[in-house]
Amino acid sequence: MDIAFLSADFLGKPAWMWLAFVAVVIALLIFDLGILHRESREIGVTESLVMSAVYISLGLTFGGWVWWYLGAEPGMAYLTGFAVEKALAMDNVFVIAMIFAYFSVPRLYQHRVLFWGILGVIVLRAIMIGLGATIVAQASWVLYVFAVFLIVTGVKMMIFADQNFDVGANPVLGWVRRYGNVTDQLHGERFLVRLPDKAGRLRWFMTPLFLALVLIEIADLIFAVDSVPAIFAITTDPFVVYTSNIFAILGLRSLYFALAAMVDRFHYLKFALAAVLIFIGSKVFIADLFGVDKVPPSLALGVTFGLLALGVLYSLWKTRSGAGPDHIAENRSAKS
Numbered sequence: 001m002d003i004a005f006l007s008a009d010f011l012g013k014p015a016w017m018w019l020a021f022v023a024v025v026i027a028l029l030i031f032d033l034g035i036l037h038r039e040s041r042e043i044g045v046t047e048s049l050v051m052s053a054v055y056i057s058l059g060l061t062f063g064g065w066v067w068w069y070l071g072a073e074p075g076m077a078y079l080t081g082f083a084v085e086k087a088l089a090m091d092n093v094f095v096i097a098m099i100f101a102y103f104s105v106p107r108l109y110q111h112r113v114l115f116w117g118i119l120g121v122i123v124l125r126a127i128m129i130g131l132g133a134t135i136v137a138q139a140s141w142v143l144y145v146f147a148v149f150l151i152v153t154g155v156k157m158m159i160f161a162d163q164n165f166d167v168g169a170n171p172v173l174g175w176v177r178r179y180g181n182v183t184d185q186l187h188g189e190r191f192l193v194r195l196p197d198k199a200g201r202l203r204w205f206m207t208p209l210f211l212a213l214v215l216i217e218i219a220d221l222i223f224a225v226d227s228v229p230a231i232f233a234i235t236t237d238p239f240v241v242y243t244s245n246i247f248a249i250l251g252l253r254s255l256y257f258a259l260a261a262m263v264d265r266f267h268y269l270k271f272a273l274a275a276v277l278i279f280i281g282s283k284v285f286i287a288d289l290f291g292v293d294k295v296p297p298s299l300a301l302g303v304t305f306g307l308l309a310l311g312v313l314y315s316l317w318k319t320r321s322g323a324g325p326d327h328i329a330e331n332r333s334a335k336s
Contacts, residue, residue: 011133011238021243025122028058028250032115043111048257055251056086062247066240076297077235080304081244084234084280087273087308088227089252090266093259095219102167103208107257109189113209114253116191117216124221125245128228133238143236143284146229150281153226157274172218173211181205226277233280234300265319272311276304 006016059082067075100110135142167173176182183205187193191210197203231241259266283300 011130013239017239021239021246024062025246025250029115029119043107043254043257045258048254051254052251052258055247055254059086059244059247059251062243066243070240073297074235074237074240076301077237078240078244080234080297080301081231081241082248083301083304083308084230084276085227085245085248086251087269087276088223088230089248090255090259091270091273092219092223092252093256096216096256099167099212099215099219103212105186105208105212109186109209110257111253112189113213113216114256117213117220118249118253120213120217121220121224121249122246124217125224125228125249126242128224129231129238129242129245132228132232133236133241136232136236143233146233147281147284149229150226150233150277154274154277154281157277158271167215170215170218173215176206176211176214182211183207230277230280233284266312266315268315268318269308269311272307272314275307275311279303279307 063078066078195205
């Protein structure tokens with residue numbers, strides 16, 4: 001058998017590296033759904049934390065391999081991208097929690113929705129990163145557009161950090177409900193179900209689980225608009241970009257069940273994340289200002305981890321008495 005194709009170049013790396021990564025991802029997904037969660041069941045906080053730690057360890061281990069095999073600079077770029085994407089994924093958890101609450105999806109079925117949502121994310125990110133890599137390769141000035149976008153996004157995130165995602169006002173949801181067959185009743189863990197319409201004919205109806213899945217995919221598309229330019233502002237290596245993104249996202253569904261129970265404790269992380277996006281966007285212009293090729297990867301990694309750690313610690317300290325942001329807001333209103 002001819003195995004020369006394994007050494008063939010694909011987006012700047014040998015094909016075997018891409019195939020090995022895909023094989024690892026597929027194995028993790030099969031192990032997760034086919035063995036650990038073959039049957040629908042509630043996932044507790046302890047199990048969620050353990051699985052999250054496993055996925056984070058796997059992501060960092062892969063980053064260590066990138067550092068060893070490709071060098072220190074790609075390794076630091078991977079870790080920076082992994083940290084930024086993981087933080088954005090945590091912000092995504094807040095939106096997912098509101099979607100599940102809106103559709104009254106019980107914890108018993110939430111893992112199934114998240115699993116299929118993650119599969120959609122993997123494909124969607126592959127498409128977006130592939131397009132981004134092609135555009136950047138053809139026109140490097142696009143990086144400056146990404147940088148400006150990140151700065152503007154970071155500023156907007158700081159200004160509107162207290163605004164909640166209005167699930168019911170989503171135009172896609174309104175369109176589906178207006179023109180599609182939708183049932184408000186859950187039918188176990190099924191996404192689609194055959195039911196009689198008003199004329200008594202059997203038709204396919206979308207269940208609340210399917211609508212939740214659609215909105216989760218839309219939410220990820222919105223977050224991808226932030227995360228993809230952010231990682232390209234860190235590195236333009238498609239392999240580092242995609243692998244850091246996917247390893248950060250793979251643990252999202254496990255992390256969700258722990259964070260959803262204490263979502264208010266991390267309210268101020270949004271401000272730290274906004275600062276990270278502004279920093280990543282600004283460093284593109286800072287490099288030009290000081291006449292260097294780029295900000296040292298070690299500095300970018302240190303600042304990113306420092307800001308995110310500060311956001312987490314400040315959030316935990318600010319809500320240490322059990323008073324979340326809503327309680328803080330009520331106290332402010334009472335004082336005024």
